[in-house]
Amino acid sequence: MNQQQSRTLYPHPFSAAYWKDAAAELKDTRILVFAALMIAIRLALKLVSIPLAPGLKINTAFLANAVGAMVFGPVVAGLCAVVTDILGYLIHPEGVYFPPFLLTEIAGSVIFALFLYRTKITPVRVMLSRFCICLFVNILLQTPIMIWYYRLFMDGAPYVLTIPGMVKNLFLFPIESVVLTILLSAVLPVTDRMGLTSGNNQPLKFEKGQIVLLTALFVLGSASVCGYLTYYYNTTSLSASYTKEQRVEENHRMADILAAERHDYDGQSVVTVVESAKRPFLSSKTTYTAAVYAVAEGSEGETDTFWGYSKSPAAKDEALTRLASFTAVVDSKTGAVLDFSLTPETE
Numbered sequence: 001m002n003q004q005q006s007r008t009l010y011p012h013p014f015s016a017a018y019w020k021d022a023a024a025e026l027k028d029t030r031i032l033v034f035a036a037l038m039i040a041i042r043l044a045l046k047l048v049s050i051p052l053a054p055g056l057k058i059n060t061a062f063l064a065n066a067v068g069a070m071v072f073g074p075v076v077a078g079l080c081a082v083v084t085d086i087l088g089y090l091i092h093p094e095g096v097y098f099p100p101f102l103l104t105e106i107a108g109s110v111i112f113a114l115f116l117y118r119t120k121i122t123p124v125r126v127m128l129s130r131f132c133i134c135l136f137v138n139i140l141l142q143t144p145i146m147i148w149y150y151r152l153f154m155d156g157a158p159y160v161l162t163i164p165g166m167v168k169n170l171f172l173f174p175i176e177s178v179v180l181t182i183l184l185s186a187v188l189p190v191t192d193r194m195g196l197t198s199g200n201n202q203p204l205k206f207e208k209g210q211i212v213l214l215t216a217l218f219v220l221g222s223a224s225v226c227g228y229l230t231y232y233y234n235t236t237s238l239s240a241s242y243t244k245e246q247r248v249e250e251n252h253r254m255a256d257i258l259a260a261e262r263h264d265y266d267g268q269s270v271v272t273v274v275e276s277a278k279r280p281f282l283s284s285k286t287t288y289t290a291a292v293y294a295v296a297e298g299s300e301g302e303t304d305t306f307w308g309y310s311k312s313p314a315a316k317d318e319a320l321t322r323l324a325s326f327t328a329v330v331d332s333k334t335g336a337v338l339d340f341s342l343t344p345e346t347e
Contacts, residue, residue, distance in 0.1 A: 007198040013074070013114045021118060022073035031072045034196065035080050038068030042084050043091065050179075058176060062108070063183055066129070069112035070121070070184070071196045077109035077117075096153045100145045107137045118198070121184060123210045127177045131217045134173045135224060139166050151240070166225050173221060174214050181206070229281045237276040238286070239310065248307050250274050254290040257328050261340045269295040270323065271303065275311040285338065288328045293320040 010018045025031045042064040049057040069077040085105045089097050115129035143165070185204040191197040206214075242250060254272040258265070272290050279286040291314065295303060299319040306320065314320055322345050329339040 007195070008118060009120060009198055010118050012119075013117075018118065019075075022075045022113075025072045025076050030196070031076065035068060035072055035076050038064050038071075039080055039084050039087070042068070042080075043088055046088060046092075058172060058179065062130075062133075062176065063180060065109055066112045066116065066180055066184070067187055067191075069109050070116035071191060072113075073117040074110045074113035077113040078106045081105040081109040096149075098145075098149050098153070100148065101142075104137050104142045104145065107141060108133045111137065116184075121188065121204065123177075123181050123204050123206050124213060126181045126184060126204070127210070127214055127217060130173060130177045130180060131221065134169045134176075135221050138169045139225060140228065147241075166229070170218065170221050170225060174218055177214060178206070226281075233279060233281040235278075237278055239274050239277045242274075242310075244308055247274070247310060250277070250288075251290075251307050251309070254288060254326075254328065257288075257330075257337055257340070258290075258292065258326060258342075261328075261337065262326075262342055264342075265292060265323070269300055269303075271295060271306045271309075271314075271320070273306075273309050273311065273314040275325070279332065284332045286330050286332050288330060290326055290328070291315075291322055292324040292326065294323050295320060 008017070008021065013019070042061050045061040045064055046059070048060050050060060051057045065077075065081075068080060072080075082102060082105070085102050111132050112129050115125045115132075119125065181204050188197060188204075239247070239250070251272055251274055254274055255270075258272055271293050273293065274288055274290050276289045277286055291311070293306070293314060295306065296319045302319065306314070306317070309317070315322070324342055324344045326340065326342040328337055330337055
């Protein structure tokens, strides 16, 4: 029979004693049973959501995640995240299982624990835990993993989908913080009586200053996301996300622009290859950089293959000779060419 652990409170998680207690939860049978219960509830809640508006809903699994992390701490929380992610895929397999998604599950669970385990829980701690998960996990960590996944398995990365996802996370953050605070206020007396948490928590009520903090965090999150998107779209080429069909279409589009702007290569067997396509955040102007290649005699039958090339394959193909490069600024809404400049290749 296990001895009940002390429920010592810690002002912060940066102490050896905190992590010693968190690791010791693995030896407590009651905690392990509670962890199994939270895994089951979390898996069930993945299918349950609270609708707020058309296309906007709160996924409720994070509520079980928070309650569990509050009770059993970061060590057990991280392990539960791994089990939940794997079982979730086995129960409802969608697409290809991609292990890097484990990072978001683990990070979210551990962050909840760092803010809520063995401490005096306040609305501020609840808000900060949810804010860190929304900003650092759901937006900054999950977005590149999603792009990586789509590049590997979906033949392209849905850059356009990143903005709605980020906006959704920011919009839901204050609502989810309030919902989670109300839930923990109801759950804490129960877990206290069961000896799973300490008895030193006061009723969770939002005061004026905390509402101001909630608003400030929302503004900070919005500014951070705008800064991230500005940097990301200014430095990342959209061409990296092209599917094969999109690449062929864009390469032909560059050929049409070249033919309309310059007649240097009329009558020659050439192909154009998009090397980069950058569109600043919230801008309608896309700046294309493309290369012009001459097709070697006898290789005309492979032209369809050449039109599907990106930068590296085109540069390595000995059947293609680089003649020039050009930059075209195109209005993405109207298709009008706003600026064009061509640089012939020098020997």
